[in-house]
Amino acid sequence: MEGMGRFIIRRLVGMIAVLFAISVLVFLIFNVIPNSDPALRIGGKNANQQLIDRINKDWGFNDPLPEQYVTLMKKTFSGDLVSYQNQRNVIDQIKKGIPVTFSLCIGAAIIWFLLGVVFGYLSAIRAGRATDRALTILALIGISLPVFWLGEMLLYYVANKAGLFPVGDYVKFSEDPLQWANHLILPWFTLAVLYIGFYSRLLRSNMLDVMDEDYVRTARAKGLPERQVRLKHVLRNSLIPIITLFGLDFGAVIGGGAILTETVYNLPGVGLYAGQSVASLDLPPLIAVTIFGAFFIVLLNTIVDIVYAYLDPRIRLGTQAA
Amino acid sequence: MPPAEAMPTGEPQLPVGDQVEIVGKSPWYLAYMRLRRNKVALAFGVLFIVIVLACLAAPLWANYVAHTGPNENHLTEKINIGGKETFVVAPTGIPIGPGLHAKFLLGADDNGRDVMVRLLYGGRTSIYIGVMAAFITTFFAVAVGLAAGYWGGWTDSVLSRTMDIIWAFPVLLLGIALGTALSVGGLQIGPLSVPADSLWIPILIIGFVYVPYMARPIRGEVLALREKEFVEAAVAQGKGPIRIMFTELLPNLISTIIVFFTLNIANNMLLEAALSFLGAGVKPPNSSWGTMIADGEDRLVTAPHLTLVPGLMIVLTVLALNVFGDGLRDALNPRAKLRMEAN
Numbered sequence: 095m096e097g098m099g100r101f102i103i104r105r106l107v108g109m110i111a112v113l114f115a116i117s118v119l120v121f122l123i124f125n126v127i128p129n130s131d132p133a134l135r136i137g138g139k140n141a142n143q144q145l146i147d148r149i150n151k152d153w154g155f156n157d158p159l160p161e162q163y164v165t166l167m168k169k170t171f172s173g174d175l176v177s178y179q180n181q182r183n184v185i186d187q188i189k190k191g192i193p194v195t196f197s198l199c200i201g202a203a204i205i206w207f208l209l210g211v212v213f214g215y216l217s218a219i220r221a222g223r224a225t226d227r228a229l230t231i232l233a234l235i236g237i238s239l240p241v242f243w244l245g246e247m248l249l250y251y252v253a254n255k256a257g258l259f260p261v262g263d264y265v266k267f268s269e270d271p272l273q274w275a276n277h278l279i280l281p282w283f284t285l286a287v288l289y290i291g292f293y294s295r296l297l298r299s300n301m302l303d304v305m306d307e308d309y310v311r312t313a314r315a316k317g318l319p320e321r322q323v324r325l326k327h328v329l330r331n332s333l334i335p336i337i338t339l340f341g342l343d344f345g346a347v348i349g350g351g352a353i354l355t356e357t358v359y360n361l362p363g364v365g366l367y368a369g370q371s372v373a374s375l376d377l378p379p380l381i382a383v384t385i386f387g388a389f390f391i392v393l394l395n396t397i398v399d400i401v402y403a404y405l406d407p408r409i410r411l412g413t414q415a416a
Numbered sequence: 417m418p419p420a421e422a423m424p425t426g427e428p429q430l431p432v433g434d435q436v437e438i439v440g441k442s443p444w445y446l447a448y449m450r451l452r453r454n455k456v457a458l459a460f461g462v463l464f465i466v467i468v469l470a471c472l473a474a475p476l477w478a479n480y481v482a483h484t485g486p487n488e489n490h491l492t493e494k495i496n497i498g499g500k501e502t503f504v505v506a507p508t509g510i511p512i513g514p515g516l517h518a519k520f521l522l523g524a525d526d527n528g529r530d531v532m533v534r535l536l537y538g539g540r541t542s543i544y545i546g547v548m549a550a551f552i553t554t555f556f557a558v559a560v561g562l563a564a565g566y567w568g569g570w571t572d573s574v575l576s577r578t579m580d581i582i583w584a585f586p587v588l589l590l591g592i593a594l595g596t597a598l599s600v601g602g603l604q605i606g607p608l609s610v611p612a613d614s615l616w617i618p619i620l621i622i623g624f625v626y627v628p629y630m631a632r633p634i635r636g637e638v639l640a641l642r643e644k645e646f647v648e649a650a651v652a653q654g655k656g657p658i659r660i661m662f663t664e665l666l667p668n669l670i671s672t673i674i675v676f677f678t679l680n681i682a683n684n685m686l687l688e689a690a691l692s693f694l695g696a697g698v699k700p701p702n703s704s705w706g707t708m709i710a711d712g713e714d715r716l717v718t719a720p721h722l723t724l725v726p727g728l729m730i731v732l733t734v735l736a737l738n739v740f741g742d743g744l745r746d747a748l749n750p751r752a753k754l755r756m757e758a759n
């Protein structure tokens with residue numbers, strides 16, 4: 095397709111530029127804070143001045159900032175990056191967390207997409223009636239719940255009191271698939287609720303807009319059964335923006351949106367690791383996790399843009415301002 | 417409820433030939449009439465006001481009903497419940513739960529502090545942060561949206577790319593990174609200095625991270641407005657860009673801004689709670705609903721009311737704002753669509 099290759103290259107270059115800017119930003123945020131001297135962290139509480147000086151020299155903390163940044167990035171991409179706090183390898187820790195975070199996010203994404211579409215569809219075809227009202231209220235409650243609070247309440251009432259599910263923790267899929275799912279049901283649901291609310295409301299309003307379109311009237315006029323009109327004409331066309339959003343949200347959830355859920359349920363994913371590193375002002379893991387998160391956000395943004403450009407030539411030729 | 421466009425906007429038709437003076441109805445009046453018909457939205461709007469008033473009246477409850485302050489410990493005291501002397505905090509460390517007694521209406525926490533009193537004072541913090549951060553977000557988002565949308569060109573490129581960078585940052589991660597960083601030494605911008613435990617730290621962070629979410633749709637709307645004839649007319653009259661932004665574009669953005677502002681408060685409150693829960697938000701001696709939930713986490717099993725109560729207040733307040741904001745949107749029917757992510 096004309097211009098497609100150039101468009102993709104342009105977007106990929108933009109993606110790298112954004113990731114670069116983000117890594118510089120995190121680096122700066124943590125280098126302008128007073129009292130976060132990494133040498134003190136490595137040396138421990140009883141470090142004397144001599145030890146501190148040596149650490150500063152060995153780790154290059156006296157180098158000018160740009161040089162320190164380059165060293166940090168080199169270590170990140172060669173996989174040698176270690177935490178200032180406990181000197182564990184950061185990349186290994188993230189690799190350990192990835193299966194957990196993906197298990198959580200993929201499961202939650204499937205749940206929120208399916209339930210969001212089902213609720214949105216029901217709400218739209220029953221617009222104004224009791225079903226619609228009930229679903230609208232539920233959706234609004236869903237987007238008003240603090241995620242971590244919902245998690246704690248489910249932990250207490252469903253897991254602890256009713257004993258229906260295990261209380262937090264993670265079981266590897268390779269060890270026991272059933273227990274894996276059993277341990278993840280509450281976290282999946284906790285993470286999904288907010289998005290179920292968003293998606294069902296968005297789909298409902300999209301469907302109501304589409305129902306007024308001429309082609310829907312045409313479809314009815316030529317005698318198609320109502321069910322077919324709703325599913326094939328209305329729902330299909332209303333789903334396009336939802337699918338776009340799904341791409342973006344999935345990236346956002348993998349890239350840091352699961353911190354709260356992982357913290358509440360004590361799931362040892364990338365998010366929990368990030369939360370713990372923040373608490374100890376540990377720069378290397380934070381840089382790595384942020385780049386990891388931003389990578390997924392930017393990647394899915396780019397994929398969505400490319401798919402859109404493929405479908406709409408105006409975008410890739412740059413003739414559309416927005 | 418059909419979408420606002422499909423709703424009949426006309427008022428009852430006046431009988432023709434009657435001696436009634438025909439008065440033009442402004443768009444604002446029509447919006448007001450639409451909002452007035454939406455009883456659910458109004459009820460939730462009132463609920464929000466009631467919650468705000470209750471929190472403002474916190475000292476009254478503390479002084480005249482509970483007779484204790486939000487930070488006063490009653491660790492070793494006993495109170496009379498149903499004729500029985502009961503420890504406020506049992507020797508096992510478990511505090512009393514909610515009950516029908518003026519003092520400790522919603523129970524006590526680990527330190528023997530009155531949860532009801534703390535709830536009212538904490539609500540002040542939560543709502544204050546939500547509203548102030550919404551002002552900051554709105555101010556910058558409107559400024560960025562107007563500048564990028566009206567001038568276009570390199571101004572737009574620079575602003576939009578900057579927004580893209582903030583956008584690509586995981587919101588929560590950015591929030592906790594900034595929160596932790598600033599909680600160590602406070603913030604110093606020129607002559608302005610904010611101490612590390614100040615409420616303005618979370619306010620500035622929350623206000624900052626949501627700017628792109630609001631600036632993008634506003635920019636889009638300005639792009640559309642810029643091409644309208646009335647802007648062309650203003651340019652022809654010799655009005656400068658800043659004047660056009662304020663006198664021609666801004667009035668057309670007001671309905672969008674009002675809706676965004678309302679929903680933004682709700683999102684801010686959720687983010688504040690999340691940041692405080694992770695220890696990167698409100699710092700002691702201040703407390704908010706978020707910090708109350710965080711404090712109650714360790715006692716989830718033995719004293720669930722410590723987590724349940726502040727959480728319910730967040731849900732009620734945020735729900736009230738969301739439902740009311742939704743009603744406002746239907747009534748004002750702004751062109752741009754907003755969707756913000758909390759956490």
